[in-house]
Amino acid sequence: MTDDTTLDRLTGETTELLQAMIRNQCVNDGTPESGHESRNADLLRTELEGTGADIETLKILPGRDSIVARLPGTDPDAPALMLMGHTDVVPVSPEGWKVDPFSGERIGDEIWGRGAVDMLNVTSSMAVAFRHIAKSGTRHPGDIVYFGVADEEAGGRFGAMPLVEDRWDALQCDYVLTEYGGSPLVNDDGITVLLTTAEKGGAAQVVTVSGEPGHGSMPYRTDNAVAKAAEIVRRIEDYNPGARIDELFTSRIKAQGFDAELEAKLLDPGRIEDALAEMEPALARNLHSCCHTSFSNNIINGGTKINTIPDSVELQVDIRILPGETEEDVRNHLQTAIGPELMGSVEIRPYFDQESMSTASSTDTPMWSALVDSIQMSYPGAKVLPSMVTGGTDARFFRRKGVPSYGAGLLSSNIGLGEFMSRFHGHNERIDIESLRLTTKLWLDVCDRLWA
Numbered sequence: 001m002t003d004d005t006t007l008d009r010l011t012g013e014t015t016e017l018l019q020a021m022i023r024n025q026c027v028n029d030g031t032p033e034s035g036h037e038s039r040n041a042d043l044l045r046t047e048l049e050g051t052g053a054d055i056e057t058l059k060i061l062p063g064r065d066s067i068v069a070r071l072p073g074t075d076p077d078a079p080a081l082m083l084m085g086h087t088d089v090v091p092v093s094p095e096g097w098k099v100d101p102f103s104g105e106r107i108g109d110e111i112w113g114r115g116a117v118d119m120l121n122v123t124s125s126m127a128v129a130f131r132h133i134a135k136s137g138t139r140h141p142g143d144i145v146y147f148g149v150a151d152e153e154a155g156g157r158f159g160a161m162p163l164v165e166d167r168w169d170a171l172q173c174d175y176v177l178t179e180y181g182g183s184p185l186v187n188d189d190g191i192t193v194l195l196t197t198a199e200k201g202g203a204a205q206v207v208t209v210s211g212e213p214g215h216g217s218m219p220y221r222t223d224n225a226v227a228k229a230a231e232i233v234r235r236i237e238d239y240n241p242g243a244r245i246d247e248l249f250t251s252r253i254k255a256q257g258f259d260a261e262l263e264a265k266l267l268d269p270g271r272i273e274d275a276l277a278e279m280e281p282a283l284a285r286n287l288h289s290c291c292h293t294s295f296s297n298n299i300i301n302g303g304t305k306i307n308t309i310p311d312s313v314e315l316q317v318d319i320r321i322l323p324g325e326t327e328e329d330v331r332n333h334l335q336t337a338i339g340p341e342l343m344g345s346v347e348i349r350p351y352f353d354q355e356s357m358s359t360a361s362s363t364d365t366p367m368w369s370a371l372v373d374s375i376q377m378s379y380p381g382a383k384v385l386p387s388m389v390t391g392g393t394d395a396r397f398f399r400r401k402g403v404p405s406y407g408a409g410l411l412s413s414n415i416g417l418g419e420f421m422s423r424f425h426g427h428n429e430r431i432d433i434e435s436l437r438l439t440t441k442l443w444l445d446v447c448d449r450l451w452a
């Protein structure tokens with residue numbers, strides 16, 4: 001149990017660390033030379049040194065260090081808990097922002113800047129909670145491991161992916177807590193807090209469309225690859241693989257506290273599309289992805305010269321799959337979407353080398369119970385429900401190793417779920433201090449409960 005004065009102090013420390021991490025501008029644009037996460041790894045190392053924890057800097061590429069700190073437990077047989085936060089952020093379009101996205105400025109009771117909700121807020125609060133436990137001299141039965149990891153935003157190739165494989169000696173743990181979750185939904189039945197137990201898989205595909213080259217001055221009845229690609233893009237956009245209303249989606253919808261009519265429509269595969277079409281876009285977008293395989297035409301390259309009819313176009317389609325779906329299912333979806341007559345001009349290959357299936361963790365664990373109890377400390381009587389995240393997180397590497405991994409955090413009721421989600425990778429990303437306080441407290445409460 002952490003008293004209010006201590007919690008005030010820790011909240012201040014989380015706030016300052018968050019500001020410093022935002023200002024370090026660890027912007028990951030997907031290229032190996034971006035990210036510069038060593039700045040945040042070095043900062044975290046300085047913050048955690050001298051606390052009695054064993055600290056190691058983990059190196060994959062120059063400039064892209066990750067850091068792991070382990071606080072040994074008293075019982076070697078007790079399960080170890082990892083608190084994992086990524087240290088990188090996605091690029092910004094500064095013209096869309098009201099403030100400098102890397103100022104880390106405090107305006108009123110909010111901290112503004114890239115990373116304020118994804119996920120430097122969590123990464124900083126975990127470091128502060130870890131340091132507080134280490135310095136207090138409290139030793140829990142199991143190890144507590146803090147992992148500040150690089151390159152989450154571009155798929156973990158220079159972070160969790162190789163480190164989980166090659167440095168399990170350093171990362172060894174039995175449970176993982178990471179992003180994201182903890183946005184409270186307030187409705188007539190009370191408060192519901194959603195945490196993440198599952199995430200969709202990624203099965204992006206490259207669609208190459210071929211045509212016949214010719215002179216641009218005589219386009220009549222030619223086989224123009226750009227024109228065909230335009231039709232293919234339209235068909236993929238219009239394609240609906242159908243909604244899957246499974247148990248996780250049903251509990252998610254029930255948690256939202258919609259009126260009975262809307263709830264019934266959203267749980268009916270025949271009526272859900274109409275219901276989504278009438279809802280607020282930010283929330284509809286998320287709910288849609290939670291029950292559909294999704295297709296997003298994100299990159300198109302084609303044509304060579306202004307006076308030449310193009311003979312090749314490459315489309316890169318971001319595709320996110322539901323639990324149980326495979327690359328083969330994805331190819332079947334694309335074939336159906338594109339149609340037999342156009343498929344003759346098309347080749348499809350996977351964008352990624354490795355298949356990335358959807359992953360899920362059971363809630364039947366002491367870790368989940370500790371999370372539920374801890375959230376109810378801050379929101380008495382709250383229902384805590386599992387949900388699926390539509391993007392990818394580093395949790396998947398741990399789930400594949402059999403380690404139950406949950407996306408958690410705890411936010412104030414000032415931020416609605418739709419608003420919270422729109423701040424991810426969006427303009428004007430920011431977090432209120434009350435949310436930083438609740439999240440910092442959550443990690444401390446969880447550590448008090450997991451081994452109790």
Ligand SMILES: [Zn+2]
Pocket residue numbers: 086118119152179
């Ligand atoms: Zn993130």
